[in-house]
Every structure is written in C-alpha cells, then in structure tokens.
Amino acid sequence: xxxxxxxxxxxxxxxxxxxxxxxxxxxxxxxxxxxxxxxxxxxxxxxxxxxxxxxxxxxxxxxxxxxxxxxxxxxxxxxxxxxxxxxxxxxxxxxxxxxxxxxxxxxxxxxxxx
Amino acid sequence: xxxxxxxxxxxxxxxxxxxxxxxxxxxxxxxxxxxxxxxxxxxxxxxxxxxxxxxxxxxxxxxxxxxxxxxxxxxxxxxxxxxxxxxxxxxxxxxxxxxxxxxxxxxxxxxxxx
Numbered sequence: 001x002x003x004x005x006x007x008x009x010x011x012x013x014x015x016x017x018x019x020x021x022x023x024x025x026x027x028x029x030x031x032x033x034x035x036x037x038x039x040x041x042x043x044x045x046x047x048x049x050x051x052x053x054x055x056x057x058x059x060x061x062x063x064x065x066x067x068x069x070x071x072x073x074x075x076x077x078x079x080x081x082x083x084x085x086x087x088x089x090x091x092x093x094x095x096x097x098x099x100x101x102x103x104x105x106x107x108x109x110x111x112x113x114x
Numbered sequence: 115x116x117x118x119x120x121x122x123x124x125x126x127x128x129x130x131x132x133x134x135x136x137x138x139x140x141x142x143x144x145x146x147x148x149x150x151x152x153x154x155x156x157x158x159x160x161x162x163x164x165x166x167x168x169x170x171x172x173x174x175x176x177x178x179x180x181x182x183x184x185x186x187x188x189x190x191x192x193x194x195x196x197x198x199x200x201x202x203x204x205x206x207x208x209x210x211x212x213x214x215x216x217x218x219x220x221x222x223x224x225x226x227x228x
Binding site: 008041049104105106107 | 218221
C-alpha cells in the first residue's frame, strides 16, 4: 500500500514574489494534467489545465509548464498574494479506459507572508 | 449557487453503522466522480458515472462501498459496516463529457468513525 506522508513539501514566499510549484507525474500515458488549489476545509478548486500536446499554457497570473521527457509539471504564480496560500495539487488523467479518473500528486503547501 | 453540493458536510458515526452521502452535481454535467481524501494526501479516485452508468470503480472501493446515480442526476455513496479506517473526506466532482473534462469539486463530506 501507499506510505502515509503527513509531511507535504512546503514553499514560503513573500507577497509579490513569484512562486513555482513542481510536480513529478508517474504515468507516461497521461495526456491531460490539471492544477488544483485546496484551502482548509474545502474541496479542490480548478486553477489551470494543459493537454499533453502542449508545453506551456498561461492563465491569469498562472502558467503551467509541461516537460513530458522527464514527466515534470510546474505551476508558476506571478505576484503571489496572501489569498494564494493553500495546498496545491497536480493531477493527471491517463485517458483511454481510465478517461474519467484523475490521479493526484502529493501536494505542496504554499504560504504567502504579507 | 450552481456548483457541486454535498450533504451532509460532516458525519460522525460509530463503527459498524451504515452511512450514506449525497452529491448533487452541476446540472448540465453528465459525469460524476467520487474521491476519498485522508489527511495530508491528495484525493484518491473511487468511482465515476456517466449519466446513470457506473463506468469505473477503484480497487479501493471494497464490497462495503456502493455508489448509485439512479436518474443520472444526483448520486449517493453508501458505506456499510463502517470501520475506523473509513474516516476521511469524501469528495464529489462533476464534469461535462469531452476531452480532459475539467472536474469541479464539491466541498466534501467529512466522515469520522469512532
């Protein structure tokens, strides 16, 4: 079974700094990736997604980069604000027969100091 | 509010009791998903429906768990003979059919088994 990990990676930044959160995914067949933000006591909130035929996608203050060669995903948040403090999860979708299933990564705790 | 709703938000039960949770997806979404999340972990996929058909079930979904979506709208997740290991946040998400299919999550039901 999976090991229990209560020690999530953490990232602390000052308000106004840029933040970069990284994620390594496991399935080379995954063709769709999503970043979610989760605040305490709430469900995950969609931030941005990217398909496997793209390397980069930009949203409002956020950019997702995908490197399929090394199976790495990153989320860049520009001008980070205290309201960005949360746990951030990457998720992958393998498509095919597992089309509806998202597999989530471990999560990173982002703390933004005013 | 037209988001995904879940009921109840919190449930405390004694070991051995049965519990049932309800999820109401976004009205135009025909896919509905159940996930389980324990402290410090990302959500783990349990099952999903397209309309009323249950298309995939995780091996995490033991015989004590059953999910239904009888009319292709709301869904219920029942856990029979609850165990302390069932204590977790149970999340529901919905999406429209299509590539990727961004999943929108509800606030979750927090289950505590004493």
